[in-house]
Amino acid sequence: MAIRVQTADFDIGSELAALRAGRRDIGALVSFTGLVRDLGGALRGIELEHYPAMTARALAGIEAEARGRWPLQASLVIHRFGQLAPGEQIMMVATAAEHRAAAFAAAEFLMDYLKSRAPFWKKETTATGEVWVDARAADAAALARWAPPS
Amino acid sequence: MTLDVLYFAWLRERIGLPSEAVETEAATVADLVAELSAREERYALAFADMAAVRVAVDQELRDLATPLAGAREVAFFPPMTGG
Numbered sequence: 001m002a003i004r005v006q007t008a009d010f011d012i013g014s015e016l017a018a019l020r021a022g023r024r025d026i027g028a029l030v031s032f033t034g035l036v037r038d039l040g041g042a043l044r045g046i047e048l049e050h051y052p053a054m055t056a057r058a059l060a061g062i063e064a065e066a067r068g069r070w071p072l073q074a075s076l077v078i079h080r081f082g083q084l085a086p087g088e089q090i091m092m093v094a095t096a097a098e099h100r101a102a103a104f105a106a107a108e109f110l111m112d113y114l115k116s117r118a119p120f121w122k123k124e125t126t127a128t129g130e131v132w133v134d135a136r137a138a139d140a141a142a143l144a145r146w147a148p149p150s
Numbered sequence: 151m152t153l154d155v156l157y158f159a160w161l162r163e164r165i166g167l168p169s170e171a172v173e174t175e176a177a178t179v180a181d182l183v184a185e186l187s188a189r190e191e192r193y194a195l196a197f198a199d200m201a202a203v204r205v206a207v208d209q210e211l212r213d214l215a216t217p218l219a220g221a222r223e224v225a226f227f228p229p230m231t232g233g
Binding site: 111115132139 | 156158159160162206209210211223225227228229230231232233
């Protein structure tokens with residue numbers, strides 16, 4: 001289980017290779033990558049701010065919750081902060097389990113919790129100025145699908 | 151008591167500070183918000199709509215009714231938009 005919060009980019013291939021290196025018990029490895037999506041050519045970039053002391057705790061708590069719910073063999077969360085350009089990778093999650101159902105569900109759970117419970121904030125810069133991204137109702141709804149943490 | 155009070159995203163911009171030490175006897179988060187809002191207009195503006203503000207006490211998400219006894223750090227920020 002690993003959590004990294006960093007400004008540097010990451011390589012999904014090497015991360016997944018490292019996660020399963022030397023193991024023969026993993027049957028399913030799921031990964032998700034979040035990218036900076038351009039707004040029809042209008043986006044210059046985003047700035048991701050976070051609350052370092054809380055980020056580490058929140059991500060560790062979310063990951064522990066996922067491990068309590070599904071039989072995960074390994075998991076990884078990488079989240080970047082700072083200035084990012086359109087098309088760049090923002091974050092990734094990876095989950096490994098014996099079977100795919102647990103790996104898929106845990107990856108989705110991690111994403112839904114990260115979106116609304118990890119202290120990151122995005123600011124978009126376009127030609128017309130800077131604007132803080134609003135939380136989406138869809139993200140709150142996605143979180144509500146999961147029963148509250150025990 | 152002295153609290154470290156932190157502000158993030160547009161709260162940081164509106165208040166004009168990332169953090170400050172606040173000497174207070176506020177019993178709850180709501181009391182602290184009222185105290186800060188009474189200080190200067192920039193605080194009152196930042197805290198005008200508390201439905202748009204989230205709070206963490208000692209790095210755990212809490213609400214306005216949370217007592218501050220024993221707390222060391224209070225952070226105010228908008229709903230999170232990571233991922």
